[in-house]
Amino acid sequence: MAVGKVTFSKAEREKLAEVLWLLNWISVVTGVTLFALGLFLKVEIQKWAEVMSEQGTLYVPHMLITTGLAACCINYLGGKICLDCADTNKFLRWKLVMMPYIICTFFFTSCVLAGALMCYSIRSQLEESLFLGLRNAMRYYKDTDTPGRCYLKRTVDMLQIQFQCCGNTGYRDWFQIQWISTRYLDMTSSAVVDRLRSNVEGQYLMDGVPFSCCSTFSPRPCIQQQLSNRTAHIHYDQQSQQQNLWRRGCRQALLDHYTGIMESIGLTVLLIWLFELLVLTGVRYLQTAMENVLRLGDPDLESDGWILENSLAEMARSNFNIIKNLGKCYQVDDDPNINIPTAAAEREVSSRQVQVPVTG
């Protein structure tokens, strides 16, 4: 009982081959698109790689890049095959390659689906990575003289300016770390020494933020120091406080940015997957139709095409039987009691074999 059986006349087979050739070429273009999307995502992640704690998220763009390249190759080959399939003579060249090609394409199509689903599932890993990365970046903000960390200040400032955010969760994160290097602190001043002594770790903590937290929407010049002290600034009311600095945390800002990108990429990859599935189905129909026509002998006759020769249940059963028989084959060969027979030895072996089940 074939699955999805359709009858094709000669003209229909030729039309199918032509259409599939065109679709395969379009698939090459979509493969290039997939490659470009992977490259774009990689560049975007690398841009802010310094504020992410590990590069584990890079496997998504790498997957997209390799799948895109594979798509180009597979669909180019598919285009060539489909063009030749219009003619039964040329089809004979590809007859043996077709089945492995279809199985390969099936696995590749599932890779495309996996890539699309990965785009949606990466959010939680990204959030964790951003939380740790931003915390470290803020801790090393002051270390502009340490090799390897000297550009973190610039990166964090540019991040806060570009994404209009401040701190990890909010601007108060800056109150909990020392972001002014001790090189620029006057250790002879009593105010500085008091502040250093006022906490366990001997850090110069203050209720101030860097200049990059300043909001451009504020109607008053930016207030960066003594933020918790209402009386230090004139007319420093609730509204002034709200508009003065950026309210959003940078973790949330970056997460939104990357989630937006990955959702659009995921949607595009899903559409590409559907298209690839369509092409794969068409190629399978063409393959079965051409094989059946060859079996019938006359290239002008009608032939059937299908997706699966028998129903899924029968196919599973036959595969299971094959596996069982494989097992039986090996059992018989490894039995040490069986000799390579002469005629008498054969009779002996068969009588012994008959005896064993009776006694056992």
Place this chain on the structure above:
Amino acid sequence: MALMLVKFDLKKRVKLAQSVWFMYWFAVLAGVLVFSMGLFFKIELRKRSELMDNNESHFLPNLLIFMGLIACGINAFGGKVCYDSLDPTKFAKWKPMLKAFLMFCVVFNALLFVTALLCFLMRIPFQFTLAEGLRNGMKYYKDTDTPGRCYMKRTLDLMQMEFRCCGNDNYRDWFEIQWVSNRYLDFSAKEVRDRIGSNVDGQYLMDGVPFSCCNPSSPRPCIQLQMTNNTAHYSYDHYTEELNVWKRGCRDALLSYYGGMMNTIGALVLLVIMLEIAVTIGMQYVNSSLSTLANPEDPESESEGWILEKTVKETFTDIMDKMKAMGKGGKVEEGAEAGVATVS
């Protein structure tokens, strides 16, 4: 003696017509390019018109848009004529217009050249517009409660951050104006009153700059206030401090940005002019080769093509004579009228 005479047979004429048709299509694309460059330039000027006091001249982008549209039109027309030139019957209806069309093309090329020249020269008046506009912009920085000027602070802050510049000529321009609004000054404090009293206009001047002047590449947290007071900050010397705030002035930064844009547009317009000259010469060859057929009935006969029918000098004297004749013709008419008038 014709200028650059070339002999044509049928095959050569066909090849010429086809290549000139092809070049006309490129010329249409070039016209589209000029149009889009004019549009882009206009949009860029509108984006920052606040910084130029809404005084900036839109003459150049408008001219580019206009020229682009005309270029598309005449190149499409020329392409059609070339396409029809392969068929003698179709070409016959275009033939009378061709001389006028070619004259128009020459005039258009001259105008394009003037446009390209303008692109390079507009920099100079632009400089003055920018200087004036920025100075006024900085004056209105604090007026975030005045309708019509409330966005000036945001515009200036964004511009200083985007173009990495501070002030008009340099950061000291901020020391000369009051950029903190009176609403946020504590008039009960003695220090504020002293500062306001210390100058003729009663302005609160200070040696500080807004936060948008800060340079993120600086190794130390940004010093915005008391910038000229070395003792106010630990280990700070304002004479040698290079990275604290942006050193460049915004007038320079904006001028180099727009100047670069105008130079690129000017260079592209020059390239478009060269293409236009090539298609005009090609069209002249097509016209002349099709009008000098040895045997007018036989399309396969030989013919000659040229740029000018006579030498440059002779053509020039011809034109001068024609103009003189036109002038004299007018004078003769006047004389006759005067004669008539005196008689009557």
